[in-house]
Amino acid sequence: MQGQSLSAPTDYRIVPPDLLVFTTVNSKEEQHLKPESSNVFEALITSKEASLLLGIHWKTLERMARAQRVPAAKIGKSWIFRKSTLTQWLDEMLASNVAERNKRRL
Known part of the structure; x- marks a missing residue:
């Protein structure tokens, strides 16, 4: 992985607790991650x-x-x-x- 730099997500937003949205520095695509726990309150x-x-x-x-x-x-x-x-x-x-x-x- 020489020559490549990894960057952390930089655009955090407040969203419903059942959905985490972030944008990476290298790409403008949004990635949606479901939480592992099902004990999350409904928005x-x-x-x-x-x-x-x-x-x-x-x-x-x-x-x-x-x-x-x-x-x-x-x-x-x-x-x-x-x-x-x-x-x-x-x-x-x-x-x-x-x-x-x-x-x-x-």
């Missing part, structure tokens, strides 16, 4: 990100969170959500709405 999303997922205004979503109508947690002044929990909650809401409509037709 949390903000109320603005969650509102885009649900198709409602973020203030409406925060009102729903305060009223405990949607699964959420408040950390300091911010509401946080798990994408998987919101998706499951939405699926349950849609299923109950379909069941309710089918009941009315009978």
Whole structure:
């Protein structure tokens, strides 16, 4: 390996804990590494990100969170959500709405 110099990753970024991203000096390709442990928390999303997922205004979503109508947690002044929990909650809401409509037709 004479004449070649190895360099360490130089561009560290803050990313969700389940994904580590770095860029090497010699190449601009990003390499994604999954952690070895499966005990990593699922990334949390903000109320603005969650509102885009649900198709409602973020203030409406925060009102729903305060009223405990949607699964959420408040950390300091911010509401946080798990994408998987919101998706499951939405699926349950849609299923109950379909069941309710089918009941009315009978």
